[in-house]
Amino acid sequence: MRNYNQPDVLITGLGVTSSIGQGKANFSSALLAGQHTFGVMQRPGRQKETRFIGAEIPVLSYPEYLSKKLLRKASFSSHVAMVTLYEAWMEAGLAGVDPERIGLIIGGSNIQQREMLRTYETYGERAQFITPAYGISFMDSDLCGLCTEQFGILGLAYTTGGASASGQLAIIQAIQAVLSGQVDVCIALGALLDISYLECQALRSLGAMGTDRYAEEPARACRPFDKHRDGFIYGESCAAVVIEHAETAASRQINPYAAITGWAIGMDGNRNPNPSLNGEVQVIQNVLKQARLSPQSIDYINPHGTGSILGDEIELEAIRQCQLAHTYINATKSLIGHGLSAAGTIEIAATLLQMKEACLHPTRNLDDPIDDTFNWVRDQAIAHQIKNALSLSMGFGGINTAICLKKL
Structure with missing residues (x-):
């Protein structure tokens, strides 16, 4: 066994869903191989006489553990969150932890923009027919509700927004929840921000998102730190990180990934x-x-x-x-x-x-x-x-x- 005396906060589980692979094993091998899936985005609601470039998640694989009833009326962001959280949950062995001592913090706000736009387009002229489920699903807190019901999390759960820093902010909030004694284990999940063509266009007009410069060569569009960069290129992704005290991990004989030192x-x-x-x-x-x-x-x-x-x-x-x-x-x-x-x-x-x-x-x-x-x-x-x-x-x-x- 490792020495768990110092430091106090460890990462004991990971879940990943990305355009280059679902699951950390697939993601890791694709990452080290330098793979990508950049192209003109195809998901409904991403284009309107446009050709925005991005990287989209392929067809999801669902573990049997997840409730089909919960998934049936859940958004795409929620589906991705649940399959991603499942991987981290299982690796960290959280089924044996007191559910009142487990927390969940989801990084992100205004997460389901594409789904909301499609709802407006469908029901805008006949609002009286909109499904009652929309009264819940349009709120970001619905991701917390779905995940806590599926996994029986009873400690704490909330969303936190910091724009593109939301994912790290969720991890920092999870660290503080553990160190303050609110919970023994806290999962930080960076939610898939499901943008529509409206957000794509606004971000491009703002000068943040890439232009059509590489429209005919999508593979060349995303180029951080290169002199010929042209703004960011969107990519669907989601990840979950399990944070816990060293002593909690030691008592469950969990082998951690690393310590968080600052x-x-x-x-x-x-x-x-x-x-x-x-x-x-x-x-x-x-x-x-x-x-x-x-x-x-x-x-x-x-x-x-x-x-x-x-x-x-x-x-x-x-x-x-x-x-x-x-x-x-x-x-x-x-x-x-x-x-x-x-x-x-x-x-x-x-x-x-x-x-x-x-x-x-x-x-x-x-x-x-x-x-x-x-x-x-x-x-x-x-x-x-x-x-x-x-x-x-x-x-x-x-x-x-x-x-x-x-x-x-």
């Missing part, structure tokens, strides 16, 4: 989507301080890295100013796209799986880095034993988050 949240004091160098520097410095790590101790960074024209440059400058330019860096979004609410959680999962495999995944389309002095993982995977990792997430509304992970 976490930080900081605000820019700015509603607009433009990033803040000061805000990002501050959150990195704060997380290193809490983790009691020097910059030289970090040997891998999983950055926010969206492909934003301004955001990528600001993030690299923040990393440089924090004396972290020596560290290996790759961009998970180059393979799976930007999961928005789910991004921070699935990138923590990607970090943990790379830590487990002692291998760093390639970064697609990094043909001409905006700064080639950084220690990039480019078009080939690299063998590397991660000891201390740093993961970063930033969101509209000026929120910055950071988490440090330590291999045990």
